[in-house]
Amino acid sequence: MKAFEYARAADPADAVARFRPGAMYLGGGTNLVDLMRLGVAEPGALVDVSRLPLGGVEPDGDGLRIGAAVRNSELAAHPLVRERYPVLARAVLAGASGQVRNMATVAGNLLQRTRCPYFQDVSKPCNKRQPGSGCPAIGGDHANLAVLGHSRACVATHPSDMAVALAALDARVHITGPGGDRVLAMPGLHRLPGDEPHRDTRLEPGELITAVALPAPPPGASHYRKVRERASFAFALVSIAAVLDVGADGTVADCRIALGGVAHVPWRAFHAEQALRGSRAGEDAFVRAAEAEMAEAVPLPRNAYKVPLARNLIVRTLLELAP
Amino acid sequence: MEITLQVNGVRRPVDVDPRVSLLDLLRERLGLTGSKKGCDHGQCGACTVLIDGRRVLACLALAVAQEGAEITTVEGLASGERLHPLQAAFIEHDAFQCGYCTPGQLCSAVGMLAEGGPSAVTEELAGEPELTAEEIRERMSGNLCRCGAYPNIVTAIAEVGA
């Protein structure tokens, strides 16, 4: 591991003031320390923001405010999250292990990097790690990579479960930085790879996530389902966060669907949602919606299985949620 | 950098390079070799210790970031000659073969039993779920055992958790 300086920030302003080119913020370290050990990340300085006084999980009008340093385990166990945003609690609990969730912060979870095998192996080229070096995944091992929204430069997926639920819930990410404060709406924090796959998000250097705010919970029933290669402690092949509200007349009044494991971003299924709203809840409509979304998919030779998997996952989850 | 940790109840001031993980500090500087290095990437749980009572992975924790923390390793679970109930249950139920994963299993189980709340397999998010074998397996999924001692590990934990 390359040598670096370490400093613990006292408050958000102190963290931003300590940030300089080549530095990185440190949350729970569960992704960053690993990437540093692999030689993928080589920060010259770490500014520890894991104990910043950014607040816990608190009611915020009819929504919720979650401090960026809240640990994943604390978030999932919080009574307000369990009661009002069960899809978020479920998504967090579906990720990683008890130990990792105890360490991982909300901001760190959002900003964790792809699990693409070439990205993590410094002996291989990779446009995300080393812009312009190429993408060996396209002609190689991409079995768990993207089928939607990818580019010729990069086909990586974003690995977070939590981010999928936050994208479905219209979360807003509060940011402070050298240029002042701003808010990015989810989905929208993360970006598609295009020809700049080294940029995972819309954050600028030195910008610090301070909180995630949730609007009032959407009406309806919700669920998070995750398909993976073993029953626990594995990243998603495909996952879904879905909220479905069916009116008394049997038509879909509102719905939110986001997919994980299929794209460089937590993928909000706007086409499926649009197809669903106002239609009669039932298998026909659910199949049409799922197909509307997956029509855009461009699978690679070894990950084509994800297209029917995502389609079936959408249909099955909606069937479970329908009254 | 100079930091002070409380390790198994003893104050330990140390001077560490920021690159040193808590695991390497414990094993190589403080002589506490109970915590094991299985993967050094967060994937096996062999390095599990308790920080302020919560189970974490010592391989992904930077030592410098733990200033002031209270750390409990497997060496700190027993009280003198009296084994921790989980240690006794692991022996009673033959919950290990080679023993390499055992310190991590023990620390993880101690932390897990203190956690409560729902898990990924809990049906109802609201209440406190009963600690069934299925719940134990899910909650302990961050601790791998190459010897496959899982059934007896679950039995030992279930006995203490009951």
Ligand SMILES: Cc1cc2nc3c(=O)[nH]c(=O)nc-3n(C[C@H](O)[C@H](O)[C@H](O)COP(=O)(O)OP(=O)(O)OC[C@H]3O[C@@H](n4cnc5c(N)ncnc54)[C@H](O)[C@@H]3O)c2cc1C
């Ligand atoms: C074995 C293993 C299995 C896993 N399985 C899953 C899984 O199934 N599902 C899943 O979703 N995740 C999984 N994870 C990933 C885990 O959820 C992430 O590593 C964790 O959420 C990252 O949070 P952290 O606080 O440790 O971040 P860190 O590692 O500290 O940081 C991650 C990134 O965020 C930046 N950062 C941190 N805080 C801030 C801030 N406040 N503002 C701006 N930037 C910040 C850092 O600079 C860094 O770039 C797994 C991890 C491991 C090790």
Ligand code: SF4
């Ligand atoms: S898919 Fe993206 S992260 Fe993976 S090798 Fe290609 S450029 Fe790198």
Ligand code: FES
């Ligand atoms: S050595 Fe820490 S998880 Fe494997």
Ligand code: FES
């Ligand atoms: S007893 Fe050998 S690895 Fe678990």
